[in-house]
Amino acid sequence: MDGSLESQQAANIKRARQACANCRRKKTKCSGERPSCFPCRRNQSRCVYEPYSATLGDSNSNPPPPTAATTDNAALLERISTIESRLAALSEQSHQASSVSPPQYNQIDRRSSSQDAEPAIRAFGSFAGLQTDHFSLPPRPVLRSVIDTYFIHVHNQPYSYFQEASFRQRLESNLLPRCLVLAVLASAVKFSTHEYYAGKTREATEKYARESWMSVLTEYMAVEENMNVHVVQTVNLLAIVDYTAGRVSAGWLKIGLAARISQDLHLMKDPDGWLSYMEQEERRRTFWSAYLVDKLISCGQNRPLCILDEDCMLQLPSDEETFRSGDWKKTETLGQLLSWNTQVVEKPSAFALAILMASIFGRCTRYVHHRRADEIPPWDTKSEFSAITSSLLLLESYSSFEGRSISEVMRNQEQDPQEIGHLVFAHALFHLCHCLLNHPFLVRLGLKPFGAKTPTSFPSRALRASCDHAKQLLDLVQDARESGCLVESSFYAYCIAVAGGIQSLALSLVGDAAASIIDGRNQEFMQYIQQSIDWLERLGLLWPHAANMIVRLREFHAQSYRFVGLLSPTSLKDDLDPATEAVLWSMIDYATLGADLRKRPMPSDPGMPHVPSPTSWDLDVVPTSFDTATNLFTSHTSPVRLNEVDFFLNSSPGQNCLL
Template sequence: MSRPQVSIDRLTPRRVHAEPRESMNCKSCRKRKIKCNRLRPSCEACKVFQCACIYDAVPKKRGPKTDVLEALLKRVDGLEKRLQEDSPISPTSATSPVKSMDQQLLPSASTSFQFPPAPHGFPPPPQSQPPQQHRLPDAMLDTYFARLHGKPYWILDETATRQRHQHGQLPVHLSMSIYALTLRYTTPNPPQGSLEYARQARRLVDIDNPSIEGTQSLLLLCHTFFAYGCGKTAYMVLANAVSMTLALDLYREAPAALPAAEREMRRRLFWTVYVMDRFLTCGSKRPCLIADHSIVLRLPGTGSEAGEWFNPVGPNIHYSPDRRKGPGGPALLVDITRILGVTHRYLAAGGVKGDSHFPWHALSNLSKIRQELDLWAAGTQDLFASIETLFGHPESTLLLLSKLIYHLVHCLLYRPFLPIDLVELRGTGQHQSWQIEATTLCFSHANAIAELVELARHAPRIEWPALVAYCVCTAGTVHVHGVHYHGREGEVFASSADFLAREMHQLSWLRQYWAGVQHQREMLQSISGCHAELVRTMAARPVRFAPVFHLEDFLDRYPGLAVDGAHLRLVDGDEPLPLDRPDFSNRLMYPPASTLPSQGRGSISFQPSPTWPQPELALPEGSLGFSPGVSNSPAAFLSDPFAAPTPPAQPQYATFPFEATPGGPALTPDAPSQGSSSATATGTAAGGAATGEGEKDPFLSLLEQLAENEHSQGGPSELDFFLGEGLDMVMPEVEVENP
């Protein structure tokens, strides 16, 4: 039933006010918070209150709503994406709405960045040349695969990347990422434009659309930003790469329908992300971004054979008598990196204080990590049979880094138990005998790190990952303790001053290539000064014992020291360090890549830099003589960062296989140390603290001497304090296990 129509003349007419009105309330009504009828010249309320009616409010302009702006931004992004995808490939078109690839690689007009000169890059070509020539230079791609690929990171697949590069199908952000990273390896003084390339490439990566190419670009950019000292940016870029990796299911085995080469490429890309994740969290309290138990993937294969399935609790490396079936270099690095991640979680949880057992107990977390290290070393003994085998291997950089991580984990585990003074190791208790062994192992592995890095500097195939600086710095913190130890000649800590001087020089040398490791050298200098002050403070006390079993972190022994012990600090440097230092003038980090052909890996001839000395892998006697002019004073190796001693004639601790005590006494805790009471020095084995037959315990001799002094002088002496309250300081503050 239809409604009756109403005539328009029956509607209520709209009342029209003739009086002018304001758009905002008057000042008096706003102050009283009452309704205002906004009449002029005075509203009704102001007439009632008999006050002045002032209209001074200005209406605010209403802008577009948030959803309107978001829709507009999405539309602009979509148009820009279509503009990039619809780039014409015909060189005959008169006008092109899209820039050529060379123009896309150029920074925006607001920056003053210029292309590098012709010997090191590609100049803007004439307009008459076809657009397909405006692409990443072949020399840059050759340099990347000759210098960076697989040393130690496998980010790109060489065959697929070269094919796509020849057909002009490489994404712009990937080309810019390769160029930004490789430019540092082809010029003695990388221009600031390299960092600008990296920033523009990061803006071009669409992190909302995960892809293999996007993940590869982010990994390359992470290295570039860290090389310029932008640690915070590098960490955030890696976090985006990890997110893409998880979104692409790279942590799980790919379907069998995919080609074998593509499956292996996906595996190696994931393991690169995994290794970088562990490296960039070393030394910090940050958790790793990828959990071991979430990985369902095979290890990197060797040749045409696929690797074994990854075991999150290890071991993943097994000994094989057949060298042809032994583990490959990438698998070795993955497994030792897994152990490094386990060590990181152990230390972040409080170390020995967060453990459920004593560190010398077989069920303690420290003992379990030590067992995994022993299994890894047993499975790699063929690859590390000798120094010649290591530095002559095609994957020498990868193997060297794996070996350095092996020594690094030992240093990280045992470094918290280093005594400030060797007098702390006197006694026959179980904790003291274990601490003697821990101190010996810690110094042996720290010495091996310093010797390996020094030997590798003279090898032609070695590249330098940034983690090497963290290994050197960790070894330096161990040698800081040994500088203040007094013992016999030839003991494991006897050459600590020389090793520390060498490590300071190595960090100065490495920071020219990786500005992100600058804080490692600064931290080592700070720890050296704080430790010297701590030794002086303890020397002034009657009883100088500082138990270390109750500390959660190694740096807790230095009260008031505010340093970041992480390998990567979440800080972006203001400006990169210049390379034109006195020790590195006119010296390239790598040889120029202009002679490298673009014909694949097989035709690339690797020649070492002419400024490097040709190595002698046999290491004859006297070929690497050690300078005797290094003082034992800490100021000697902190004053001149470029005056470093030469390596020793024969490596004593970088042995293959590794031996914790390569000849001579391992540790003599009973030797006179920093003004302690004189006692008969007896060598104590690393595995126990029992003295030999016919020898008297020097600790008991000290007590007898104190007792004689007490009887001769009369009254209480240091013996009462030593046997009373002083003993509470000797024993570690740990809970006793219930049987």
Template sequence: MDDNATRGSCLDAAMTVRLAKGPEQPDINSEREDSVAFAGLLPLPIILETLDIYFTWCHNQPYSFFHEESFRTKLSQGKIPDHLLFAILASAVRFSKNPFFDDIFETALFYSNKSWQSIVSSCFSANKVADLMTVQTVTLLAILDYTAGRGRHGSAWVKIGLAVRIAQDLRLMLESATHLPYSEQEERRRTFWSVYLLDRLAFLSRSFDTAWEHSKRMANLFREVRQAGAIAQASFYGYCTVVAGTIAALYLDDPSEAKRMEAATYFQMHLNYLDDIGCYWKNVSSMSDALRKFSEDASRFSSLSSDSRLLEPLGLEDCETLWTMVDYSSMSDGSRVVQSQASDSDLWMYTNANWQDIFGVIDAPSSTTQPGYNSTLRAANYAQPADAFFTDQFE
């Protein structure tokens, strides 16, 4: 008996039924689950050969989902769900030279669709708890959709987002499964980083704004909102503005004078907005102070906004400073004390207050003021500096 037969001796013998050419005709008398069942679609030698192809041509290229020995053991024990087997075959069949497959691309699409039908019917529709193999299947299907051409990119993005959320729900990003065998722990790690890599790759596009453009657009957006008389006073907007303001601060020491002037204009717009809503939310007031302090020594981080491909690594305390500027919890938690940059030990962003002190009590608006609007900061505070700058530079 050859190796393939030995490895697969415990598989269902019904798999020896040959896959008919073209899409399978469903049995109208069968249940839905039967229409997406794996057993009966392929001869056993073809299955094992295609699995070998997967681990030769697809595994670790660069996505790594499985510990091969453990996978083959689970397969022989019937513990690999149909949806994952379909996804693996769909991934590997394009590399097969076996004449059994007439059209490898149509066959890949056929198995991919079968996999999705299977996971929807057996997991999502049945409200079953998702597991690691659910993430592996959905991610494999996302890769197949994304590489199938623009017509399937929309489906790929949905599946990538689904895989990311399930991975987060399973806490794959944490070292929290120390009770599991090492091979299973490593499989969890590699699956998470494969999902992360795919998510970053799929959304890497020149059509997205740079961080600098996004910072400017946010300042202009809040200016336009206030000019229109709308209310935008949520504390979360303060957090968004701090992040955008931090980006603007990185350009305050740009080699280009025009860029420095533009950065200063938008930085002030961000500060104005923070000061405005800071009278309603004390945590936003702290954010404003933090942003001002950051700007005083922003030159230390100017390399982050440079065009150089080689960036000098930041020290631990500098990294902590940057993390603080994007960590909403740090900026909103009154029990935390955040230290300044490595050059000094002054406390530049802290509160020694309880929850009510942090968030304060919203002052009742006066009868002459629109609710939610701070009369001390008019739309002109947002409109004039930027308009004046653009007039000087581009007219």
């Protein structure tokens, strides 16, 4: 027994990574990457891995005498070799056919595609029972249809990983790893209208995402030094799928993993010059997309960033026309764009502007969610508040909007249609930063250390700024949609929920800070609150976390009258009640706002009254009187009232969390 164990261990030690046929023939060192190794990519050669039986003879050691077991193994290996040879021949024929007559993806015959997919559609009924040990891709016509959907609804919204023509060519040649193809399917199938997924888009998304993740674990994480840029792209896509499905922790961990892998591959530096311009730009865009995801989902407490601005030494993405043509263009780095002293010869690309605003947004969220006791008041020019506000003006100096509406820019055809989505997203982040910096709750926290020294005009100006930018944010997405833009990014749900929460909160405030802003505008505030609900319902058809935000915004609006004294000068020195503070944090913490509703605790007080369904609350009903005895901003609040508020904000009927 010991001898056989030792011999098996020795065999495992001697077994080397299999080299591809080209590297073995040229006697060069093979990196072993699949589907294409490094030398083959560099030489633009077709990379083929022969069956293991064809490489067993490379060992210099003398073979052991044949036995019955080895004879059976040899026969089995010979059969496997025959099968793989036939598959390789079929793959070669497909490759030759595609090189002679490349498929026209935008002109696929939908009628023939539906006919070809009919057997698979009938088989889709057993989709739920499919085992994870072998998960097949959809039929070719269906796959092409979903890829079409991906490049319409997901690509540049706002993340960008692939050059479309190159991606399609590699897909047809079977040169893309299976985990990446599955991740792309998981990202796009929710937008698909193909009959193959009729009534099963949510189920298909989960299946594709789960199988893609298992493929990453088994084919890459379990193998040393087998990472490549495709793994970063895959994990990034899966992180968004998890986070938007309400699985906040899973998404958070995946984006951290993608960030570490990208750093291990040195993607934060400009790529090697021997790579093609297309590959260089894809690597840059993959890193900047990981950077973008990291900045967006870190908008919450206890969510530190993985990628720091000072570690990003590569240039920003080029414009879409340059990327599509496969050319190269010199662009600025993020540090250069963030500096007012940089002399920019050409305006940054729309994607670069989105990254610039994400950087400022990351700085804003660190200030909002991870602030310590401020020694410098926000109205001081040396404060972080003033520095962030100043940085936001960079968008005005770089943007091509120049104060015009999106509809006007699109009407004049001044911008590449693929870039409009990035421009809209950049301006949405601009307004969101102002909403957070001037949020009534966060302003109160920032003013508390200074007490009576607070200028009376500062809370009023901050409230006006937050309301105005919340209104402009909602007008922006509405104008974009009416102009034909796709406003479908998952992060828009958070932007809209924050804007709607500010409108609801401002409607309930009383006192000197709110008097000049709220008077006579009740109907306008109600209109924008309803618009926020409508937008979240639209996005909730695509993104589960948006559906969760609908319930939370309705609950918050139903209880917003309890925050009437939030900016009252007499209450600024008082501590907020812990339950009230948790409620207010929940409306600006991205993880809490979109988390799965079914995981919220139920009230512990058995005497609590029945709470109506959030969908039955009438948004047009504005409280006209307030119970002054229930002041939630001091420690003298009634325990019964605290339980009531906690129940309203931390529970909801189970049927309302499902689409």
